[in-house]
């Protein structure tokens with residue numbers, strides 16, 4: 001690794017160059033896990049982050065972490081565990097005011113609500129302990145390429161241009177990553193079928209209440225009243241609540257700050273509450289990128305759509321994508337080949353682990369954009385909760401015979417809706433099955449995409465939804 005500082009003359013800004021094995025852009029979950037994975041093996045890794053050292057790790061989030069028990073080892077779990085402020089959460093509490101119903105649905109697996117900024121600082125420390133270097137206050141503005149291969153990035157720090165050169169670039173710059181606007185992917189498999197309408201706009205506040213809330217063992221969800229959106233109340237502790245809301249960007253925009261304020265005012269447990277922190281951001285609520293690689297380049301986490309599109313949960317996906325990209329970077333560096341062919345295994349591991357499940361769940365997301373929210377809530381209110389829990393977390397929404405029977409008895413008013421959901425489930429299962437046959441080689445991608453796109457046409461025909469891709 002070399003770092004050179006120079007100047008082109010009295011009026012020109014000083015030019016600096018960092019060169020090494022891997023440049024990671026973004027010090028979030030995906031970037032820290034990718035950097036830690038590569039640095040642990042002794043390679044030169046720098047993480048370039050636009051925020052300053054104090055702000056780094058401060059990310060807009062609901063702070064709910066699912067699957068914390070099985071996080072990648074590149075950053076030891078004991079390192080992040082002190083940021084898990086509430087590990088007693090074991091169910092979702094769905095408030096459906098229009099139906100005057102509250103559903104309590106168990107959530108399988110380890111669940112925690114965390115102090116997100118503390119967690120953010122701890123994963124940065126973990127990546128540093130593994131040997132990664134961090135450059136803060138450094139805003140990446142451009143991607144450099146040579147003969148179709150990505151060779152690095154150009155950034156600005158303190159008004160100076162800083163050049164980064166590396167064998168591999170990991171794009172962990174989050175939702176709507178600017179790197180993807182700058183790079184030319186025309187000769188690669190990299191997925192560029194990405195538009196803002198496949199994202200959700202979300203906002204959250206950290207609120208302190210005087211008296212402990214009664215639901216400190218639950219993740220609370222509620223539909224918004226004024227537009228097709230959702231609210232959440234996630235207890236970091238019994239008196240510190242992450243309260244937020246979001247809406248899909250293909251829907252009519254909500255006034256997030258005002259709408260949250262309105263709901264908070266109407267909840268007695270928040271009388272006299274104080275707001276400690278406010279943040280908002282976009283998050284991908286879409287299927288994972290068909291391919292997140294190009295020669296010399298891998299995108300991870302939000303930058304590659306690695307978020308559960310129905311819950312908005314993206315921390316675990318980002319951590320695993322970081323691990324898989326890091327391991328693939330090591331292999332590419334060892335064989336001295338950063339072509340798509342070598343990097344392809346990264347795509348496969350993402351699809352195997354969670355990508356195909358998320359692509360299946362995306363179909364339910366599409367379904368909900370085409371239905372009446374009141375119908376949806378009415379039907380949810382009529383379902384048996386333990387079966388609903390299985391359905392929600394199995395990915396394939398495996399609605400068993402007991403659920404069908406119970407539903408037929410309890411939800412007679414919603415039979416048309418349930419039949420549409422049933423048909424949608426069948427196409428979602430076909431999609432998941434097709435993702436289970438994700439190509440083993442970049443050359444197989446076009447044929448695989450053709451079949452998938454035919455299945456998506458079936459989804460739009462079944463649901464009546466406008467095409468999302």
Ligand SMILES: Cc1cc2nc3c(=O)[nH]c(=O)nc-3n(C[C@H](O)[C@H](O)[C@H](O)COP(=O)(O)OP(=O)(O)OC[C@H]3O[C@@H](n4cnc5c(N)ncnc54)[C@H](O)[C@@H]3O)c2cc1C
Pocket residue numbers: 025026027028029030031048049050051056057059060061062063064065066138139140141172173174175178202203204244280281282283300301302303307312313314315316318
């Ligand atoms: C309001 C909200 C609530 C959410 N709630 C949850 C939840 O409860 N549970 C859950 O699991 N997930 C939740 N998510 C999603 C989750 O936060 C993300 O999926 C996760 O943080 C993705 O991690 P990442 O590393 O890919 O990106 P990020 O954490 O966004 O990190 C990207 C980093 O890149 C940096 N960066 C961006 N551009 C540049 C640039 N040009 N130059 C240099 N640096 C740059 C950013 O400053 C940032 O530090 C929520 C998201 C939002 C917006």
